[in-house]
Structure formats: structure tokens, C-alpha cells
Amino acid sequence: MSPPPPLDAGAELRARVRELTASWRAAGRYVPRSDSWLRSFDLEFSKALAADGLIAMTYPKEYGGAGRSNVERLAVTEELLRAGAPVAAHWIGDRQIGPAILRHGSPALRAEILPRIAAAEAVFCLGMSEPEAGSDLAAVRTSATPVRGGWLISGHKIWTSHAHRATHAYVLARTARTERKHEGLTEFVLDMAADGVSTTPIPDLAGEHHFNEVRFEEVFVPAHRVIGTVGNGWRQVVEQLSFERGGAERVLSSYPVLAELVAHAAEERDDAELRSLLGSLVARLAVLRRLCREVAGRLDAGQAPVQEAAALKYLGNAFEVDVVEALRRTGLCHEPSPDGAFGQALLASPGFGLRGGAAEVLLSLVARQETRA
Template structure:
């Protein structure tokens, strides 16, 4: 169990991130935007963070990490999201894939992949969702067949963010046919430049391209690229989703919109607006505390599955309400897609889907209550 860091350490990290983002903004190297962790992609910014030890912060030093705590990492991610910084190039690998490889990967896989994440050389996409599966992650039809030296992987994934830019993919595939769909699943790390990998863009209503369809046609995956145990993928991926659902991006994607609301309240003598803003800020404080508790549990070596699900469920509602509050008070009836508000509004339908729908999250929370 890692000991909690002194408050001074987190304050120093926050200052470093604020200085870096302010420098990049002042030189017009990026423009803050809503949903930046998914939609704002700049490999050079990610490499600047890596050079300052602000990526792979919780990884051991032997793999290029900083050996810091998840609480310290939380301080950094909060500041990056508040600044609307372009962090999409490293976010998935740093947040989700690296910790999964640390928990379950072989020594060879750790030595191969973790330094690439730590240096921001690896860009990961997530091969989880499949056509016609909805939010049922276990409805996996992508298959992997054992061959000499590894596996041949074939199938079809969808809504795969930044697959067209990714160097690597995490892929959940079926390695055995069983009566129970949650069994016989295995996690793989795949080279996106391998023969048989193809991507097709999915352009959203704003004309942006970050989603993709990805097809695998007998793609060879070396045997050491399996994460953990063959057939144990479901248990591992449920743990992995704690890293995905339990972060500050689940309630700070629309933070730039909240700053607009704060500025509006400062300009107006409007008691109703101040009351609304006070309610939102109070909810934000609770969400930050929940996120801190998730980080503490992770530092204790635990996988806070239910806590992360609760954070995401409450965080989604908060983000919707922030957007709606600005719409009602500022009269944004026909927002520009280029505005912070327009960006957040266009991104908002995905808030309740990515990382699990409300129904999935509530079922996870209910199971915890049943056990209590």
C-alpha cells in the first residue's frame, strides 16, 4: 500500500501543470476545449508532459514511470482537464492500459510496452465495443485462434477513438466458446501496423473524426502480447474499467463550460444564477472527494469497481446539468460548434455511453449494496 503524499507534493504538481498549460496557451499552441481528453489530440503536448515526468506517474521507475501515487496523478489530471489541454494522444494508454499491464501483464510485456507509454511514444486505442452489441461488453464476437508462436485475431470493433492515429490497440477477443458469454475472453495488445488491420472513419455530426470502425482479418498477435491469463479476460477487464470510470474526466469534461457560467455569474447581479452555481460547485466538491477516494483505494492495491461506477454515474449527471445551466442562463439556443458550449453540447450524448451506460453502472452499484 502506498502512503498518501504530503499536500505540498500535490500543490507543486498542480503548479507545474498550470505553468505548462499557461505557456502553451500564451503561445497559441492549443486552444482550451471541452471533452479534451477524447477530442483534443496533440502528440507533442503529450511528449512535453512525458519529459516533465507527468505521464505514467504511478508506474515503477524501472519502466520509465515516476513511482508516484494515484492521488498525485489525480492532481495532475484535474489540472489538465480544467485547462482543456490536448491530452488525447496519451490518455487511454496512461490511464487504462498501463495499469492493466502492471497488474496482469508478463515481465516481457511490461518491459516492452510501459516505457513506450511513459515516453508518449505509444498511442493506444480501445478495441472493446462491437457492432450490434450495444453496452453489452461481453457480447464479443471477435475471435483469437491459437497458432504457432501466438494467435490469429479476426473480428470487428466500433466507436474506437483515435484508431486511425494509434500505434497500438487493446483488444478484447473470444478465445473459447462457452455457454456463458463472460467466460473464454482474453485481452491482447495488438500492433495497429500489423497486416490485416484496417480502419474506417466515423465522422460525427460536427464533422469531427475521432471515432472509427476497426477490422481485423487474421492478424497475427505474438503470444507474449496476451495480458494476464488466457480466458480470464472478463475478470481483468472489469478491474480495468475501474481505471476508466474512476477518473476526473468523468465529471470535468465540461469544466470549461462551468468556467463560462462562473464568469457570467460575476457579471450579473442574479441571485437565482448564483444559487444555481453554488449547487453545481457543491456537487463538484463531492465528486472530487469521490474521485480522491477511488485514487486512495487504487493506491491500496484495490480495484474499486463499484466506487468507480458510482463516480461515473453521478459525474455524467453533473456534466449534463452544467451544460443545461449555461444554456438556460446564457440563452445558447443555437450554439456554434466551435464554442466551448457547442463542443460540450455535441459531446454530451456520449457522456452516458462511453465507459458503460447508466443501466450497467446501476447494476454494478446494486451488487455492492446487496453484498453489504
């Protein structure tokens, strides 16, 4: 295994992100919040990042990217999450759709979509989960039928974050019926403004609207909007999940809560139990950040670290929940407000272990990991 990247990688990038987020906070343009990569949407903030070259960092310059490494991108995403910044508008497109198109998309698809992601003009939602399928991603019933010049997509997706704001959708659809459900799947890029697309909001427990149901009724998708090879979608989507599961958002969604816990511990210096608990959490965070760097390093090497990303997500989800529980134990949050860091994280925490794959799915992937010399 290659050595981990240096711990100080991206110091200049971290400084740029801290300057940008501090200026936006000082101007009252956003309030830091937990789970910001899913729940805090501000297209203007994403465009400001794009103007500073902080989106699509790993994409080639010919497509509007910066040609930087995934390790350098990790430095930026860590700082954005630490600041609780409103990054949901660009997160999915930048994180996984762009890299998937870079690896498998046609030259025409790359030229059409990647510069728009880099400029924060294309806002993506994920059309993966379906009703009655649970965590079984291969149980896709949405179909794609070939027609002249492209495909007609019909089906029903659920828990689709920000579909009501998205310009484009990534859609996993069935293009062939086979005995093995993992076969005959294909990935598409679909216009959310196309005829036949409809969305229905699913408010969460706090009344916020970021989840949606999405229905497709014979939506036409041009032939060049296929990602990769027709029928090879399962192998490609498993690879793509390395980008989704292996990032800092699986560790730092509840970082604002951890910051409150640190501040409280600084005031309660004689509370040995609290300081011991905080020390344990900080040690776990250091290990998880190291795992994030290792996943980023493998992506830079052109690999698809499926098992490593699954392990990171499993351990990171447990850590995020434990951070929330630790602050609860301090007695600071008898009546949590949905507007506070603790209340936001508490409301989001049931989803930590579900989105991107339930624990059972992740453990099955880890169990199949080959032993490396």
C-alpha cells in the same frame, strides 16, 4: 474505510501543469476545449508532458515512470482537464492500459510497452465495443485462434476512438466458446500497423473524426502480447474499468462551460437564481472530486474499486450534462458555435452517459455493492 488523502496533495504538481499549459496557450499552441481528453489530440503536447514526468506517473521507475501515487496523478489530470489541454494522444494508454499491464502483464510485455507509454511513443485505442452488442461488453464475437508463436485475431470493433492515429490497440477477444459468455475471453495488445488491420472513420455530428470502425482479418499477435491469463479476460477487464470510470474525466469534461458560467455569475451579481444554481453545481463538484480522491486512494491500496468507480461515473455524467444545461438557461448561448466551449460540450454530451458504460450498466454494478462496516 481508510481516510481520504489530504486535499492539498500534489500542490507542486498542479503548479507545474499550470505553468506548462499557460505557456502553450500563450504561444497559441492550443485552444482550451470541452471534452479534451477524447477530442483534443496533440502528440507533441503529450511528449512535453512525458518529458516533464507527467505521464505514467504511477508506473515504477524501472519502466520509465515516476513511482508516484494515483492521488498525485489525480492532481495532474484535474489540472489538464481544467485547462482543456490536448491530452487524447496519451490518455487511454496512461490511464488504463499501462496499469492493466502492470497488474497482469508478463515481464516481457511490461518491458516492451510501459516505457513507450511513459515516453508518449505508444498511442493506444480500445478494441472493446462491437456492432450489435450495445453496452453488453461480454457479447464479444471477435475471435483469437492459437497458432505457432501466438494468435490470429479476426473480428470487428466500433466506436474506437483515435484508432486512425494509434500505434497499438487493446483488444478483448474470445479464445474459447463456452455456455457462459463471460468466460473464454482474453486481453491482447495488438500492433495497429500489422497486416490485416483496417480502419473506417465515423464522423460525429460536428464532422469531427475521432471515432472509427476497426476490422481485424487474421492479425498475428505474438504470444507475449497476451495480458494476464488466457480465458481470464472478463475478470481483468472489469477491474480495468475501475481505471476508466473512476477518473476526473468523468466529472470535468465540461469544465470550460462551468468556467464561463462562473464568469457570467460574477457579472450578474444581482441574479439570485443564477447564483443559487451555480452554488449547487459547485457543491456537487466538490463531492465528486472527493469521490475521485477516494477511488484513487483505493487504487493506491492495490484494490479494484469497481462499484465506487461506477457510482462516480454515473453521478459525474449527470453533473456534466447539468453544467451544459445551466449555461443554456442563462441565455448566453442562443446560437452555439461548434468552436465554442458550450457548443463543444453540447455536441459531446449525448456520449457522456454511454462511453465507459451506460447508466443501466453502472446502476447494476452499484446495486451489487457490499455494505462495508
